[in-house]
């Protein structure tokens with residue numbers, strides 16, 4: 272067993288008290304490596320709860336800077352952070368919350384060119400993005416690399432999430448390909464209730480902690496949806512689709528291709544914040 276310090280035993284005591292987690296589970300959390308893609312509405316609660324829980328290595332990748340319009344839901348960023356790279360703002364809060372956590376901050380976008388190289392170092396990936404091409408990119412990269420991940424999406428008053436482990440239904444089993452750009456509403460066009468981001472992000476954080484500790488039943492082969500207006504939660508059973516273009520019997524997607532019309536970025540980690548990308 273890890274030799275927890277007295278302070279760590281105190282910090283993590285409410286986990287250690289849980290029969291299903293205990294000191295052994297807390298040790299697994301402290302040894303966990305989790306990548307959160309997007310330090311926005313979903314990434315904020317995911318990062319805060321995983322940092323509080325003591326996840327050993329937290330990677331965060333996001334190419335944006337903090338904007339005043341983000342603060343209504345992206346609770347890891349504060350008013351004085353406006354204009355700062357989101358990954359730096361997030362890293363500062365995580366370090367203040369829990370100095371045990373090693374934060375790897377990448378101020379760049381996840382692309383077809385860098386995705387496999389970035390995710391390879393992590394045990395679990397969290398999709399906290401707000402656009403369809405990157406959601407499909409995360410799915411394809413994780414399926415190809417055999418990495419577990421949590422998909423999350425929010426819009427207006429609604430949220431949806433599923434967890435993928437190798438061999439279970441993936442996001443493309445459900446949604447074959449991204450909708451045309453003009454057909455898919457985004458939060459910036461349609462709005463989102465701030466607290467909905469917190470509701471979905473904390474579900475994703477709970478899935479990560481369950482995965483790391485081997486506790487309970489993950490949202491695999493299930494899609495959880497909710498509507499905060501009615502507080503109606505629903506779980507839809509999913510099946511792995513034999514015709515899925517990435518995880519099916521005869522996949523047509525066998526490598527990542529640029530998803531945004533630009534040439535795939537091949538600079539790897541070069542544009543990360545110096546010394547912060549391992």
Ligand SMILES: [Zn+2]
Pocket residue numbers: 440441442443444445512515516517518519
């Ligand atoms: Zn699939």
